[in-house]
Amino acid sequence: MDRLVLLGSKGGPAVRSGGPWPSSSLLEIGGRTIVVDCGLGVTRALTDAGVSLNALDLIFVTHLHSDHVLELGPLIHTAWTAGLATPVTVFGPPGTGYYWQCFCQAMEFDIEIRIIDEGRPDIRDLITVEEFGEGAVLDERGLTVAALRVDHPPVTDCFALRFEQSGKSVVFSADTAFFPPLAEFAKAADILVHEAMLEEGVERLVARTGNGARLREHLLASHSFADEAGRIASDAGVTRLVLNHLIPADDPAIGEDDWIDAVRKTWSGDLTIARDGLVVGLGGQKAASGEETA
Numbered sequence: 001m002d003r004l005v006l007l008g009s010k011g012g013p014a015v016r017s018g019g020p021w022p023s024s025s026l027l028e029i030g031g032r033t034i035v036v037d038c039g040l041g042v043t044r045a046l047t048d049a050g051v052s053l054n055a056l057d058l059i060f061v062t063h064l065h066s067d068h069v070l071e072l073g074p075l076i077h078t079a080w081t082a083g084l085a086t087p088v089t090v091f092g093p094p095g096t097g098y099y100w101q102c103f104c105q106a107m108e109f110d111i112e113i114r115i116i117d118e119g120r121p122d123i124r125d126l127i128t129v130e131e132f133g134e135g136a137v138l139d140e141r142g143l144t145v146a147a148l149r150v151d152h153p154p155v156t157d158c159f160a161l162r163f164e165q166s167g168k169s170v171v172f173s174a175d176t177a178f179f180p181p182l183a184e185f186a187k188a189a190d191i192l193v194h195e196a197m198l199e200e201g202v203e204r205l206v207a208r209t210g211n212g213a214r215l216r217e218h219l220l221a222s223h224s225f226a227d228e229a230g231r232i233a234s235d236a237g238v239t240r241l242v243l244n245h246l247i248p249a250d251d252p253a254i255g256e257d258d259w260i261d262a263v264r265k266t267w268s269g270d271l272t273i274a275r276d277g278l279v280v281g282l283g284g285q286k287a288a289s290g291e292e293t294a
């Protein structure tokens, strides 16, 4: 069954007891197992979602902020020790190849010893890293992927991604300030997964953070408020909007109703507020458990 699973739903790299985890998503579409972003916790969340790690197929990284890439190497390495024997392609912005090369160097002792001692294939031969820019990224067995450079200063290589297979389409905004060209890029998609901040939550977050003024400046310049995500979804005419990469994500004073109130100013269609492990069915199929129906 085709499905989207929001593995990690918070924005930013810090984790707190009982709170949600950084960015990663699973897209199962047309028999492909696709991971989008590899924030901390992606490996555990994939196994919790019932995915066999040695079935990993395609990995996409939207940009090299740690809340999207920190666990890329550990995910692949763990899949390898779980029996991965088929090639995996990692698509990421410029710099992804360097990350992977350095990860393999850092883990060289373990990799070499497992090849010799356990007879495993060389992990460095199983993985291909394809660095991409804006435009067409992949066209393979009916799956097409396209990228759009979004507005996430000071990061310049940050890309929204559009996945299409058998008439179904899912778009990820990546991290971005309000960026009107995303509406055209996400045109008529079945699902738009868009990042979101909540204004009053940001003020509370800034107030309790040491480096508050700088943090506030960064957030406002490089992320979108929930109503801005709703504006993109409305202009694009998507079927369902998923608010994800939530900032703040672990403020006990902020609940799902606050997010819904904020986004309903600009979006009246199907809506999902992400939480870790939430399953969203694709193409009108029913998800097995935990499916959001709001």
Ligand SMILES: [Zn+2]
Pocket: 011, 012, 023, 065, 067, 068, 175, 245
């Ligand atoms: Zn992020």
Ligand SMILES: [Zn+2]
Pocket: 063, 065, 152, 155, 175
């Ligand atoms: Zn970012």
